[in-house]
Amino acid sequence: MPRPVIARSLLLVTLALFPSAAAAAGAADGAWRALAPPPRGTNAILVRDDAHHRLLTWNAFAAGGDPNVYALSLDGARVWTRLPVVGPTPPPREWASAIYDPARDRLLMFGGISSNTYFNEVWALPLTGTPIWTRLKLTSTPPFARILSSVVYDSVRDRLIVFGGESFLGAFSDTWAVALSGPNANTWRMVRTRGSVTPRFATPCAFDAAENRLIIWAGSTASGAITDAQALVFDPAPSDSATWVGLAPAGPAPASRVDESFAWDASRRQLIIYSGVCCAGTLFTDMWALRFSPTTAWVQLTPPPGPTPRQGSTGAYDPVNDRFVVFNGWDYATGYLNDSWELQLGPPGPWSEVIGAPRPQKDPPFVLDPETSRALTYDASALWALSTESEPTWSRIAAPTGAPAARRATILDPIRRRLLTFGASAVSALDLSNPVAWTALSTTGSPPLFSMPTVVYDPVRDRALVFDGTAATDHAVWQLTFASTPAWSLLTVAGTPPPDRVRPMAAYDASADRMIVYGGDALNDVWQLTLDATPTWGFIDPAWNPPPPGAGSSVAVDLQRQRLIVLGGAGGGLSALSLVGIPTWTSLTPIGSPKPTATSTHRGAVYDPSHDRLLVHGGEDYIDAKLISLNRTFELAFSGILDAPRPPSAPGSLAFSLVAPDPASGEQRFEWSRPADAGAALSIFDVTGKRVWLRSLAAGETRAKWTGVGENGRAVAPGVYFAQLVIGADVAQRRIVRLW
Numbered sequence: 001m002p003r004p005v006i007a008r009s010l011l012l013v014t015l016a017l018f019p020s021a022a023a024a025a026g027a028a029d030g031a032w033r034a035l036a037p038p039p040r041g042t043n044a045i046l047v048r049d050d051a052h053h054r055l056l057t058w059n060a061f062a063a064g065g066d067p068n069v070y071a072l073s074l075d076g077a078r079v080w081t082r083l084p085v086v087g088p089t090p091p092p093r094e095w096a097s098a099i100y101d102p103a104r105d106r107l108l109m110f111g112g113i114s115s116n117t118y119f120n121e122v123w124a125l126p127l128t129g130t131p132i133w134t135r136l137k138l139t140s141t142p143p144f145a146r147i148l149s150s151v152v153y154d155s156v157r158d159r160l161i162v163f164g165g166e167s168f169l170g171a172f173s174d175t176w177a178v179a180l181s182g183p184n185a186n187t188w189r190m191v192r193t194r195g196s197v198t199p200r201f202a203t204p205c206a207f208d209a210a211e212n213r214l215i216i217w218a219g220s221t222a223s224g225a226i227t228d229a230q231a232l233v234f235d236p237a238p239s240d241s242a243t244w245v246g247l248a249p250a251g252p253a254p255a256s257r258v259d260e261s262f263a264w265d266a267s268r269r270q271l272i273i274y275s276g277v278c279c280a281g282t283l284f285t286d287m288w289a290l291r292f293s294p295t296t297a298w299v300q301l302t303p304p305p306g307p308t309p310r311q312g313s314t315g316a317y318d319p320v321n322d323r324f325v326v327f328n329g330w331d332y333a334t335g336y337l338n339d340s341w342e343l344q345l346g347p348p349g350p351w352s353e354v355i356g357a358p359r360p361q362k363d364p365p366f367v368l369d370p371e372t373s374r375a376l377t378y379d380a381s382a383l384w385a386l387s388t389e390s391e392p393t394w395s396r397i398a399a400p401t402g403a404p405a406a407r408r409a410t411i412l413d414p415i416r417r418r419l420l421t422f423g424a425s426a427v428s429a430l431d432l433s434n435p436v437a438w439t440a441l442s443t444t445g446s447p448p449l450f451s452m453p454t455v456v457y458d459p460v461r462d463r464a465l466v467f468d469g470t471a472a473t474d475h476a477v478w479q480l481t482f483a484s485t486p487a488w489s490l491l492t493v494a495g496t497p498p499p500d501r502v503r504p505m506a507a508y509d510a511s512a513d514r515m516i517v518y519g520g521d522a523l524n525d526v527w528q529l530t531l532d533a534t535p536t537w538g539f540i541d542p543a544w545n546p547p548p549p550g551a552g553s554s555v556a557v558d559l560q561r562q563r564l565i566v567l568g569g570a571g572g573g574l575s576a577l578s579l580v581g582i583p584t585w586t587s588l589t590p591i592g593s594p595k596p597t598a599t600s601t602h603r604g605a606v607y608d609p610s611h612d613r614l615l616v617h618g619g620e621d622y623i624d625a626k627l628i629s630l631n632r633t634f635e636l637a638f639s640g641i642l643d644a645p646r647p648p649s650a651p652g653s654l655a656f657s658l659v660a661p662d663p664a665s666g667e668q669r670f671e672w673s674r675p676a677d678a679g680a681a682l683s684i685f686d687v688t689g690k691r692v693w694l695r696s697l698a699a700g701e702t703r704a705k706w707t708g709v710g711e712n713g714r715a716v717a718p719g720v721y722f723a724q725l726v727i728g729a730d731v732a733q734r735r736i737v738r739l740w
Contacts, residue, residue: 306351366604
């Protein structure tokens with residue numbers, strides 16, 4: 001049958017599949033890095049970046065480990081992004097403390113511990129320009145290395161204040177200062193104090209600029225929690241002395257606790273205390289304010305219920321929107337958390353969850369949409385897009401109603417621009433041009449009840465292929481054609497089908513026009529179904545050792561190197577199976593960190609051909625001895641962005657108004673609004689920069705066509721190419737994909 005022209009991409013929940021003729025040598029194993037959202041964990045650094053109105057978090061010892069800095073916008077689209085930090089990062093550590101330095105728009109971090117090594121250096125991360133971590137060169141004798149110190153920015157004297165903390169020596173009650181400007185800048189000075197307080201660590205604190213003092217409440221000691229409130233009143237400059245003054249707030253006080261979150265509300269001059277854990281292991285959700293105006297008193301805030309009871313969360317106050325924000329922590333139900341909540345303070349409530357990334361999901365729907373340069377997923381309340389241009393970033397693009405709850409697999413229908421989710425028998429559709437609501441797809445035919453099928457989109461014949469792999473469906477392959485009214489029918493195939501399996505994984509191999517089926521729970525075999533005139537099953541018998549069998553594997557096709565990538569499930573590991581020549585398994589050992597843990601399973605995976613990388617999202621894993629769903633996203637980059645040489649052009653002066661279809665398997669149309677002049681040309685380059693096609697344009701032309709045939713008279717190889725339009729001194733360039 002003739003091959004139809006494809007209007008968009010081909011894709012499936014776990015596939016990913018566009019070829020490129022130019023394989024990147026030396027990068028086959030790739031390099032991992034984590035994308036937003038931040039990891040689960042407790043006691044993360046959380047500071048408010050006033051200049052950019054966002055929260056910043058860093059927790060290199062969170063579950064899985066992560067040296068990245070993440071930002072959560074406090075305006076507009078409330079999503080997590082990864083800060084593009086360059087260069088080396090501070091040595092991984094936990095229980096460090098940090099402030100925001102508003103005068104220099106930077107984050108300052110002090111202390112922490114890694115294994116048995118305590119730290120006492122100060123690191124700075126500028127937030128304007130290129131963010132590069134730098135260890136400050138401080139003079140004079142520093143404080144003893146320590147963890148869980150209370151740190152504040154002294155806005156009166158422009159300095160960093162460090163109080164208390166703990167090390168192998170025990171708890172501390174000393175106070176130190178580093179001037180950030182002036183003649184004594186970058187010099188440690190011990191604050192000489194009159195009076196004393198109990199040594200402590202993990203102490204809620206704030207700098208009260210109106211009274212030029214450090215406020216502390218409670219904290220931990222070697223023998224447990226304490227509940228006193230104290231103020232360290234600083235002498236006027238240039239004195240380095242201060243006086244401890246005990247506070248006696250009026251009213252009932254919070255119950256004794258540790259590991260609470262806190263924040264300073266300067267507008268009301270109050271220290272907000274939330275959550276925590278008591279000595280008997282009881283987790284709190286109550287909220288208190290230690291107010292200093294008009295009098296010093298405790299006030300219990302009583303918002304409606306919100307986050308789960310937790311400990312080890314971090315808090316921040318957003319003065320622009322008058323709200324308290326709490327992030328991550330630990331609870332009994334889930335263990336380590338990475339959720340965010342916010343509470344309007346005037347008057348309190350209600351709590352609302354800040355959905356800064358897709359919700360955690362096992363087997364998340366995850367498909368690539370090359371036309372819009374994004375990967376798509378959805379959860380019960382939102383449709384999400386991960387931009388695949390530049391730094392991949394999640395955005396919530398719609399909140400469609402009626403999301404299918406009992407989904408089995410999801411694909412992209414590229415011609416009609418919709419997501420299709422397959423359940424046990426029904427198919428749900430979401431129109432991506434107007435993603436308001438999921439609707440039931442009206443079909444003819446009567447397929448069987450599917451258990452955990454795998455589904456691929458066949459772009460040549462414009463259909464979905466569904467393979468369940470169980471005896472209940474007679475190991476059959478069903479097709480759902482889309483050309484007119486969607487119609488189910490049993491696909492007639494030759495050969496012996498794969499034996500019984502649960503949750504097989506499959507991908508469409510565009511270079512050989514076949515469906516590749518891998519494993520299933522407790523299996524690691526590989527099968528192919530050719531899709532020519534007589535579809536035929538065949539067993540692929542690779543050389544060398546296959547990946548270990550295990551439930552919850554993910555697969556994607558890297559046709560740049562013509563291989564099947566298998567991200568191991570319960571068996572762990574990362575492997576590749578060559579799809580040309582003698583099929584051979586290779587164990588991949590990528591560099592880089594953080595990466596998905598070896599125990600995580602049931603992840604979504606797609607191959608992004610234009611950036612030559614694997615994107616991995618969601619899944620489930622055992623964390624803190626609990627099996628939980630995940631919402632983290634990772635990138636495994638093989639060779640970086642595929643690009644072609646581009647002459648200089650005047651920015652924004654020339655652009656394509658239409659390139660369609662893209663990807664294409666036949667004729668491809670190019671349109672632009674500015675008429676061509678003498679000497680104008682449209683060229684196609686491959687990823688090595690070699691020109692494969694050229695058409696000189698006549699004056700006045702605003703459109704052209706390319707059939708995929710190169711200058712040598714033969715069809716170009718499948719892969720990524722670049723269309724380049726030159727009119728006068730201006731250039732427009734667009735990445736395109738050829739399927740065959």
